[in-house]
Amino acid sequence: MNDHPHNLAAAANCWSLRRSWAVWRDTNSSDTNDGLRSTTYGHRGGGGHSDPVADTADTTTRRNHLAEQVREHVDNARWLATSALRHTGMPIGPALAALTNVIDHLDPATAHDVSHHIHQADTAIRRALRLGDDWWPLPGNPKCPGCGTRMLRARTSNPNRAAWPIICTAGCRCTGNTCPCPAVTKFRGTPHIWPGALLVGTLNLEATTVEASA
Numbered sequence: 605m606n607d608h609p610h611n612l613a614a615a616a617n618c619w620s621l622r623r624s625w626a627v628w629r630d631t632n633s634s635d636t637n638d639g640l641r642s643t644t645y646g647h648r649g650g651g652g653h654s655d656p657v658a659d660t661a662d663t664t665t666r667r668n669h670l671a672e673q674v675r676e677h678v679d680n681a682r683w684l685a686t687s688a689l690r691h692t693g694m695p696i697g698p699a700l701a702a703l704t705n706v707i708d709h710l711d712p713a714t715a716h717d718v719s720h721h722i723h724q725a726d727t728a729i730r731r732a733l734r735l736g737d738d739w740w741p742l743p744g745n746p747k748c749p750g751c752g753t754r755m756l757r758a759r760t761s762n763p764n765r766a767a768w769p770i771i772c773t774a775g776c777r778c779t780g781n782t783c784p785c786p787a788v789t790k791f792r793g794t795p796h797i798w799p800g801a802l803l804v805g806t807l808n809l810e811a812t813t814v815e816a817s818a
């Protein structure tokens with residue numbers, strides 16, 4: 605795992621979008637394709653009479669607009685990742701899963717930009733569906749080792765609980781080598797996002813507690 609905060613955030617956002625996209629796709633059940641695949645997108649056929657959802661023109665317009673918005677952000681993210689990895693010869697398939705898989709290989713600056721686009725897409729879907737986010741407050745509400753506020757959250761979209769990142773939602777930043785945070789390599793100026801496994805010991809939390817289901 606690449607545990608640079610920008611890479612951790614990008615991976616978390618990809619997982620969050622995969623979840624929200626799956627919900628959105630289920631609500632538009634006439635679309636059985638992964639609409640985020642740029643190669644298949646555009647062949648949706650606009651729902652049609654098999655669509656179980658009573659579809660007004662308004663709903664269809666809103667739905668198409670959202671799909672367009674999401675696809676644009678995901679395409680941008682994919683383009684950024686593809687460009688950054690071109691020299692490696694590493695292919696990125698059309699599905700969002702493939703993008704998630706290469707996040708670890710991105711330089712932090714690219715991961716940051718990819719993360720931004722994916723977050724925009726995820727936010728648009730979650731807002732449209734009134735879907736909650738994947739933040740989970742830690743049991744015991746422990747203090748952030750960086751700033752001392754009690755606003756640490758885990759992000760829980762990744763099915764691999766050991767990889768849940770923990771984030772200080774107070775927005776504190778790493779101060780570099782002298783920072784009291786538990787990061788092994790401290791990147792000055794980056795948000796405080798750590799792999800959950802790293803923080804378990806520091807916060808004196810039982811691993812089993814952190815891994816409890818949200």
Ligand SMILES: [Zn+2]
Nearest residue numbers: 748751772776
């Ligand atoms: Zn903090």
Ligand SMILES: [Zn+2]
Nearest residue numbers: 778779783785
């Ligand atoms: Zn720090």
